[in-house]
Amino acid sequence: MEKIINNTCKIYIDEGYRNFQKSLCEACNVDSAEELNEIYDAYFVICDYNTYNTQLHEMMKHLKGKYVYEYIINPGEDSKSIEGYEKIMNYCIKVNLSRKSLVIALGGGVVGDLAGFVAATYMRGIDVVQIPTTLLSQVDSSIGGKTGINLGNSKNIIGAFHQPKITYINIEALKTLPEEEYLSGMGEVIKYAFIEGNVCEGKMGFLNFLLENHEEILDRKTTTLLKMVKTCAEVKANVVDKDEKEGNFRKILNLGHTFGHGIEKLCHISHGKAVAIGMNMAFKLSLEKKLIDEKYYNKFTSLCEKFNLPITFEYEDVNKVFNIMKNDKKNSFFKINLVLPVGEGKVEVFDNIEENLIMNVIKECNNA
Helix, strand or coil, X not given: CEEEECCCCEEEEECCCCCHHHHHHHHCCCCCHHHHXXXXXXXXXXXXXXXXHHCHHHHXXXXXXXXXXXXXXXXXXXXXXXXXXXXXXXXXXXXXXCCCEEEEEEECHHHHHHHHHHHHHHHHCCEEEXXXXXXXXXXXXXXXXXXXXXXXXXEEEEEEECCCCCEEEEHHHHXXXXXXXXXXXXXXXXHHHCCHHHHCCCCCCHHHHHHHXXXXXXXXXXXXXXXXXXXXXXXXXXXXXXXXXXXXXXXXXXXXXHHHHHHHHXXXXXXXXXXXXXXXXXXXXXXXXXXXXXXXXXXXXXHHHHCCCCCCECCCCHHHHHHHHHCCCCCECCECCEXXXXXXXXXXXECCCCHHHHHHHHHHCECC
C-alpha cells in the first residue's frame, strides 16, 4: 500500500479494500474497528448503481460498524442537483445521522462531489471519506476537498471546501470500468504531465512515462496503474497543500476546464473528454501568443491520440460555449481566468486574454 500524507491530504493507494478500515483507524489515531466505532456512531455509504453492482459488496466486507446505511443514486451529473441533494438530506434526518456519523462516498466524481457536499452541510459539517472508483476521481476529484452540486448550466456553482478524513484508492476498481469511462479519465491524467513542473522542480518525467507506457496503461497493468495514479495524486496533493482554498496557485489544476465545462454541458460528453478538448484550446491559445512552440503542442496531440481522446467538438452555437466560460466560478473581477501552457510541464494563469482570440480558438476547434 502506498501513502501520500501532508498537512492537508491523507491518501492511501491499495490493491483492494482489505486495508480500508485499518487506514481509517490510522487517520483517526486508533488501533481497532472497535475503537473506531466509539468515534463514529454510524456509517452512511453513498454510491450510484454502477458502484452498487461492482464495488459495494466487496467494500462492505471490510467495513464493520453498529449501523451502516446505504443510499444509491442514478449515475450522471443530473444527480448533482438541488433536488437530489435535498432527498439525501431528508434521508439523513430520517435515519437520525448525527454529528458523530461518517459519510462514505463510494464512486466516481459525481458521487464524491454530492456526498462530500452532504457531509459539508449536514449539521454544519460531519466527516467524510472518499473512496473513488473511476480513474478521473482517483487522480483528481476525490483529492483536495472540493464538493458541490450544479445549478442550471453552472457546474459545481453551489459547494464547499470540505477535506475528507482519508481518500482511499483501490486500483483494482479501475479494471471494472467500461473502456469509454476509463479512457475519459485519461483526460485528467494527461493534464498532470503539463503542470508537473509547477509543483515538482526537476521532476519532469511524467509526460515521457505516459508516452512510453501507453500500451500498459491501456491494458490496465496493475504496477503501471499504481505508478500513474500515485504520480497524479502526489501532484494534486502538493498543489492543494500549498493552496487549499484556491486563492491562486491551485488554479493551475484547471488547465482545460474553463473551456471544457461549457463543452461538457452543451455537447453532453464526459468530463475527461471535455477537458482534453479544453486543453487543446489552451494549447492553441499558447501557440497564438507564442508561449510554446509547435513541437510541444505536437506532444500534447500525440498523447491525446494514443489514448483516443478528442481534441475538437461539434456544436452549432459557439457563443453559448463562450457565455458559459464568462460565468465560470473561477473568474474574478469580471475577467475570464485561463490556465495556459508556457513551457515544458509548466502553466500560468492569465486574465488578460483578448475575447476575440478566445472566440477564434473555440471556432477553430469546432467541427460543426
